[in-house]
Amino acid sequence: MSIWPTERTLTADEATFDTVDMTINIGPQHPATHGVFRMVLTVDGELVVDCEPYIGYLHRGLEKLTETADYRQAMGWWDRTDYLAGMCCEWAYCLAVEKLSGIQVPERAEYIRVIMAELSRINSHFMFLGAFGADVGSFGTSFVYGWRERERIYDLFEEVAGDRMFPTYFKIGGVTMDLPENFESRCRWLLDSIRQGLEDLDGLLTGNEIFVERCRNLSPLTKDRAIALGITGPILRATGLPWDVRRAEPYGIYSRLDFEIPVGRQGDVFDRYFVRLAEMYQSVRIIEQCLKEMPKGGLVCATDLPKTLRIESGECYIRTEGTKGEYGVYAMAKGGNKPYRMKLRSPSFCNLSALREMVVGNYVADAIIILGSLDIVLGEVDK
Amino acid sequence: MSKASAFPYPVGTQAPNAKLAELLAALVNGLGGRIGRTTTDVDVTVPVDKLETLVRGLRERSALSFDMLRNVAGADLGDEGLALKYHFYSFKHGHCLQVTVALPPHQHPHAEVPTLTGLFPAADWHEREAAEMFGITFTGHPNLKNLLLEEDLHIHPLLKAHPLQVAELKQGIEDGPAGFTF
Numbered sequence: 001m002s003i004w005p006t007e008r009t010l011t012a013d014e015a016t017f018d019t020v021d022m023t024i025n026i027g028p029q030h031p032a033t034h035g036v037f038r039m040v041l042t043v044d045g046e047l048v049v050d051c052e053p054y055i056g057y058l059h060r061g062l063e064k065l066t067e068t069a070d071y072r073q074a075m076g077w078w079d080r081t082d083y084l085a086g087m088c089c090e091w092a093y094c095l096a097v098e099k100l101s102g103i104q105v106p107e108r109a110e111y112i113r114v115i116m117a118e119l120s121r122i123n124s125h126f127m128f129l130g131a132f133g134a135d136v137g138s139f140g141t142s143f144v145y146g147w148r149e150r151e152r153i154y155d156l157f158e159e160v161a162g163d164r165m166f167p168t169y170f171k172i173g174g175v176t177m178d179l180p181e182n183f184e185s186r187c188r189w190l191l192d193s194i195r196q197g198l199e200d201l202d203g204l205l206t207g208n209e210i211f212v213e214r215c216r217n218l219s220p221l222t223k224d225r226a227i228a229l230g231i232t233g234p235i236l237r238a239t240g241l242p243w244d245v246r247r248a249e250p251y252g253i254y255s256r257l258d259f260e261i262p263v264g265r266q267g268d269v270f271d272r273y274f275v276r277l278a279e280m281y282q283s284v285r286i287i288e289q290c291l292k293e294m295p296k297g298g299l300v301c302a303t304d305l306p307k308t309l310r311i312e313s314g315e316c317y318i319r320t321e322g323t324k325g326e327y328g329v330y331a332m333a334k335g336g337n338k339p340y341r342m343k344l345r346s347p348s349f350c351n352l353s354a355l356r357e358m359v360v361g362n363y364v365a366d367a368i369i370i371l372g373s374l375d376i377v378l379g380e381v382d383k
Numbered sequence: 384m385s386k387a388s389a390f391p392y393p394v395g396t397q398a399p400n401a402k403l404a405e406l407l408a409a410l411v412n413g414l415g416g417r418i419g420r421t422t423t424d425v426d427v428t429v430p431v432d433k434l435e436t437l438v439r440g441l442r443e444r445s446a447l448s449f450d451m452l453r454n455v456a457g458a459d460l461g462d463e464g465l466a467l468k469y470h471f472y473s474f475k476h477g478h479c480l481q482v483t484v485a486l487p488p489h490q491h492p493h494a495e496v497p498t499l500t501g502l503f504p505a506a507d508w509h510e511r512e513a514a515e516m517f518g519i520t521f522t523g524h525p526n527l528k529n530l531l532l533e534e535d536l537h538i539h540p541l542l543k544a545h546p547l548q549v550a551e552l553k554q555g556i557e558d559g560p561a562g563f564t565f
Binding site: 055056059061063064099100227228229230241242243244247248249250251255261314315316317318319326328330332340341343345349350353382383 | 390391392394395396397421422423424450451452453454456457458459468470474477479481503504505507508509516529530531532533540541
């Protein structure tokens with residue numbers, strides 16, 4: 001006698017059973033969330049019917065701390081927001097203080113700032129390509145390709161600024177020190193290496209049919225919806241809207257530089273990936289122009305800086321193109337040597353707030369990829 | 384797949400735009416607001432009960448057509464009470480605008496501001512952040528619970544009256560500096 005029940009067809013009652021929604025908690029300690037981020041998914045079988053993101057695990061009270069420190073001291077905290085591109089954040093902070101105090105930046109420092117910010121952007125996007133490849137299933141290889149180039153960029157940062165991830169290289173009024181003597185040749189070698197790395201990753205990911213099929217048509221987004229949700233950066237450009245703060249409201253010397261804004265077609269996950277890849281080639285182009293046009297000598301920091309910077313009054317909202325989108329700093333001064341109020345408008349924070357809308361209706365496995373395609377940095381989301 | 388394109392919009396600046404101030408005059412004067420300027424933007428100050436009307440006007444008048452809410456920043460102005468700073472952007476014209484809503488001290492700590500989530504979904508998280516950091520209630524907000532702070536922590540850290548240490552003490556971390564009085 002068999003121990004197994006005999007096979008039979010389900011009765012009509014049994015066949016129309018009700019399904020029960022299940023709740024899945026992902027994070028905060030989960031590699032797929034790219035940091036300490038938690039999302040609670042409600043799933044019906046494989047389909048996500050609701051998603052509730054929880055953030056704040058990395059909240060360090062940046063804005064409160066900034067109110068307690070001298071204008072120059074506070075800078076060190078700001079490059080810990082988007083820690084993959086510290087110098088982009090430093091730049092936004094410096095711009096806000098310079099705008100309020102009217103300090104002018106020397107020509108050479110402007111070029112150095114652009115070079116460093118664009119290298120940071122490339123660095124951050126390499127991180128995205130590596131991690132996103134791993135999310136989709138290219139386990140390890142894309143990471144190694146991305147890391148190889150990031151390591152070289154960090155080496156250059158160390159030579160220039162003395163630190164790799166949090167250089168605090170920018171300074172109110174310019175940059176802390178001049179470039180080392182062999183910088184130009186080192187940087188050109190690095191750019192060649194970056195190009196090679198991009199080609200490797202392009203071949204590995206874009207050339208892989210499984211990757212492309214997995215990402216294409218996943219979670220498409222329209223322009224109007226992206227604008228309504230406050231999405232900026234590569235995700236907005238993936239919808240086909242060529243909007244970039246470097247062009248739309250130029251700061252630094254970007255208005256003099258020649259570069260293009262890559263756009264996608266339908267704002268799906270593949271477009272978000274591809275826009276970032278194309279953007280990195282443009283960053284390389286920008287750096288090459290800067291190396292060519294940069295004044296060979298001269299000051300790298302304003303000389304008329306007061307010993308203690310005091311700003312009487314004023315407010316401003318500075319926006320820069322961070323690596324994830326519009327990195328804005330609202331600053332208010334009311335006398336004294338400390339900022340009265342500084343608010344960070346972080347692009348990851350705004351992009352992540354649209355996660356629920358993007359994820360609902362997709363499969364659980366795709367939710368991970370959609371989250372990966374947002375390219376969030378939790379240091380920036382949580383402040 | 385991806386094609387590069389030239390920038391198709393009017394290029395804006397990070398400086399106050401005199402033309403925008405003129406365009407705004409009719410709308411703002413009708414609402415009893417006033418137009419000023421910050422270092423980077425034109426600033427419009429309106430009473431809190433006119434905020435929704437103003438924002439609707441900013442969005443719907445084609446000469447303005449502000450279609451993106453970039454940022455919402457709260458601020459504690461001390462004796463003057465709280466303030467909210469909204470930053471809007473118009474893709475069509477390349478304009479950026481700051482809207483200031485002053486919340487005088489007598490309203491605090493129960494300052495109420497109508498939510499903008501109906502007009503700009505982007506306001507959702509910005510308002511939740513301002514609510515927990517400053518204790519402002521956004522009336523009509525669908526989900527006004529803590530975002531960055533712990534869910535059951537009802538403190539408002541960015542108020543000037545809130546010293547750094549109190550938050551830690553309330554969370555049971557009691558090894559503050561010697562001589563600290565709570």
